[in-house]
Amino acid sequence: MDMNNEQNIVIIGMPGSGKTTFGRRLAQCLDREFVDVDGYIEEMEGRTIAELFAVSEDCFRQAEIRASEKLAARKGIVVATGGGVVKRSENIDLLKQSGILIFLDRSPDDIVTDVDVSKRPLLAAGPQKVYELYRERIALYHHAGDYRIINKGAVEDVLQALTLLAQKILQR
Numbered sequence: 001m002d003m004n005n006e007q008n009i010v011i012i013g014m015p016g017s018g019k020t021t022f023g024r025r026l027a028q029c030l031d032r033e034f035v036d037v038d039g040y041i042e043e044m045e046g047r048t049i050a051e052l053f054a055v056s057e058d059c060f061r062q063a064e065i066r067a068s069e070k071l072a073a074r075k076g077i078v079v080a081t082g083g084g085v086v087k088r089s090e091n092i093d094l095l096k097q098s099g100i101l102i103f104l105d106r107s108p109d110d111i112v113t114d115v116d117v118s119k120r121p122l123l124a125a126g127p128q129k130v131y132e133l134y135r136e137r138i139a140l141y142h143h144a145g146d147y148r149i150i151n152k153g154a155v156e157d158v159l160q161a162l163t164l165l166a167q168k169i170l171q172r
Contacts, residue, residue: 011081020036022151064085065090
């Protein structure tokens with residue numbers, strides 16, 4: 001299967017939806033470089049996500065826009081965004097310049113059950129924060145995503161669905 005398409009595959013979704021896990025595995029399947037936006041921001045800014053948030057959420061969101069700008073200039077990568085990337089339309093506009101956005105949709109119930117929310121800056125307030133963020137952002141994810149994959153069931157099944165979708169997109 002020849003995939004010369006230089007489009008980026010960009011995965012969006014809630015914190016704990018599996019963006020990084022599936023993004024990394026998808027990149028391996030497609031033989032592409034993987035970029036986790038949060039790690040990229042930390043490298044670019046020389047500060048941790050927690051340190052940026054400690055200044056203010058806006059400080060972090062501005063760094064996120066700068067990262068989106070740099071990543072939009074790249075080609076042929078798989079990107080896992082932060083969960084709040086959809087909060088700023090500039091991010092979506094930038095990421096769509098060179099990429100197709102796939103919304104990895106995972107129910108808040110599954111996130112609360114499976115994810116250690118204490119390790120997530122925006123989720124540290126507790127499980128109710130997951131439901132609150134989901135309600136706030138679900139329409140934004142649907143609007144921003146070019147495609148949607150539901151993260152429910154076996155990891156291998158979700159990965160296969162994601163890989164098949166990405167291959168189909170890249171063959172165009």
